[in-house]
Amino acid sequence: MSDCIFCRIAAGEIPADKVYEDERFVAFRDIAPKAKVHLLLIPRRHIESLEVLETADEALAGAMLRLLPRLAREAGLEEGFRTIINTGPGGGQEVPHLHCHLLGGEDLPGF
Ligand code: AMP
Numbered sequence: 001m002s003d004c005i006f007c008r009i010a011a012g013e014i015p016a017d018k019v020y021e022d023e024r025f026v027a028f029r030d031i032a033p034k035a036k037v038h039l040l041l042i043p044r045r046h047i048e049s050l051e052v053l054e055t056a057d058e059a060l061a062g063a064m065l066r067l068l069p070r071l072a073r074e075a076g077l078e079e080g081f082r083t084i085i086n087t088g089p090g091g092g093q094e095v096p097h098l099h100c101h102l103l104g105g106e107d108l109p110g111f
Helices: 007-009 057-073
Strands: 020-021 025-029 037-043 082-086 100-104
Touching: 007 025, 007 037, 020 057, 025 057, 037 057, 057 100
Parallel strands: none
Antiparallel strands: 020 025, 025 037, 037 100, 082 100
16 A cells, blocks of 8 residues: 555545546645645656656646646636646655645635
8 A cells, every 4th residue: 555645645545625626637625725725736656846847748748737727617617727846855845746726716826
């Protein structure tokens, strides 16, 4: 059994509030939301972070990006949304399984 929490969510081994899944991706609500809508989109396959993406992963990465506006629309974020990918400890990545935060539904603080 994997000890990666996001692998285990993707496999259905631990519960999550899933909003989308297909053969390559799963999206679920962040357990500690930083905005009214806060989703996490992950690939099912364990990829630690952006740092280890390879040329062979380009189609997967592109599909992941293209999924985000669809998830945002389905979450009612008609006015727009924010996406964040934290990478490595210096980027604040806490879970070492590639994931994209999708946030919106309220005024978000400026950067
Ligand atoms: P990051 O700091 O970019 O690695 O973000 C990890 C995110 O995963 C945080 O926003 C956590 O709140 C979220 N998280 C951790 N465990 C779970 C879980 N079991 N279900 C949903 N979200 C989680």
